Amino acid sequence: MPANSAIKQVSEVSWEIPVSYKQGMHVPARIYATRKLLDNMDSGVIEQATNVACLPGIVRYSYAMADAHWGYGFPIGGVAAFDTENGVISPGGVGFDVNCGMRLIRTNLRFPEVKPKVKELVDLIFSLVPAGVGVKGSENFAQSQMGDITSLGVRWCAENDLAWEDDPQHVEEGGFIKGADISKVSRQAISRGVSQFGTLGSGNHYLEIQAVDPARYLDRELAKEFGIVHDDQVMVMIHCGSRGFGHQVCSDYLRTFESGMRRFGIEVRDRDLACLPFSSKEGQDYYSAMVCAANFAFVNRQIIVNKVRDAFSAVFHKDAESLDMHLIYDVCHNVAKVENHSYDGAKAKVLVHRKGATRSFGPGHPDVPAAYRDIGQPVIIGGSMETGSYLLVGTQKAMEDTFGSTAHGSGRTMSRTAAKKEVRGAELQRKMLDRGIYVKAATMDGLAEEAGMAYKDISEVVETMDRAGISKKVAALRPVGNIKG
């Protein structure tokens, strides 16, 4: 990031850009970063976070988390809350991949017993979970079922033998967000999505077999609350979203919103910041369609989990229940939700946009599942396929400081085009195997683009959020097998 005298240090790991930085800012921008992360943050983050600060009805701050990088409209790693009566909703503030998110499943297996089976597991899962360009899933749902699926999410799965009884309660919002209305979703979106359930996608989406990594970090007492009881316990992490269904919902409403802004006299600094009053008909229609897409994503990840359970069961000749393959949690990191928060000394309903940011609700919050209510919700931070990931918990300080939000991943520092110039996919695959990570990728180009060097240091990102107090480290997880979309 270029040196900028407007950026004021607030604490060891937080910074502020005042409203005087740019004409039209309603609130300051707040950035969470160490000095090193801030120095290396691309200038797009500053411009985009301050553009978001200009949107009507934004309250308190426009936030950029430690993993922030240049996105479109909002920065990736951005959080913004809006007054539900006088504020706006923005499809670009959610992103095209509505409810892109992370799922973490535990097993009771320990790494030494899984190590000789990693290749077999990865190859089998790769054959069961389609990944890459234009893939179709194995579930044949009818278009007429899409209304029920997208309104009930994982609860629909549980009612149709596609989820375990306790799966829905271990998904953010209990497995479905209320307010879905399929009549607000275009025919094109439904056509794109109906055949894509259970598919991983492409880009930075992945499915990873991981082992707990106590050498990097493990809080054994906290980890126990999530069923992590061994220092080398094996986990599975899934990163994907709402596929073509969500992508089309965003595309459709971006057009609607851009036209509608003129009527409301709203001007924005980037076309992807198109927004309309949340209370407007278009704003409510988008919210209902976006919720359908979010619930689609929950179901997509559920079907993938079913395949993972099948694969482990086949390889270890035990049923998945015996392998204790329960969900630890499923978090959204591209979404807008109506939530109750307290700020400026009062309680209020706000519409919180998290674009590349994770909910981080603290202990005692009624929306945290009963099993975790004393400690806070699980926060799953996915890293690059080379460097590993983290499990954290939400905190009361996040409720006070960031509308219950924290980072979502390690954040890119290098574009896809640049990464491909630095390394070839096949070479990277060999090097990772030498380091004990077996990777199977839909394409070698896609693999090269996701090399660890293209990302920030995830430990520094996680450490920043931990030191800021808006999420607390529980366990580091290291990759041992990876399926790259």
Place this chain on the structure above:
Amino acid sequence: MTYRFLPDVALADIAFEAESDSVDGLFETCALAITDIMVDPKTLRATTKRKLSLQSENLDRLLYDFMTELIVLKDVDSLLFGDFDIKVTADGTSLEAVAKGEPIDRERHSLRNDVKAVTMHLFGVRRQGRSWKTTVVLDI
């Protein structure tokens, strides 16, 4: 008629700049760039033909809708295209196109990135001298 990728824009996504001496050529260039992102065009044959007719409010929207349509055809009908014949009307609000390509074949096609969507970030058709230009950021 050229496109070039912009490595320093929108890090997690893929951006390109396209240029042509005609509007028809600009649309064709954008379509070829999107295909190039999803598949090695050299591995793509022209065994299937699709006719596209689109109408929109203005030239910007027409190009956005045209690119989105190609992404929809990839998801819904598993089709990728490497050859385009496009005619945009003089007022820039409608087009007729013939796209030639084939269904995705994972054995034979050298596949690359799955394009999720066309973003509006930095997007817009502009005239510079005798050239037509646009910048496109695709969500990957």
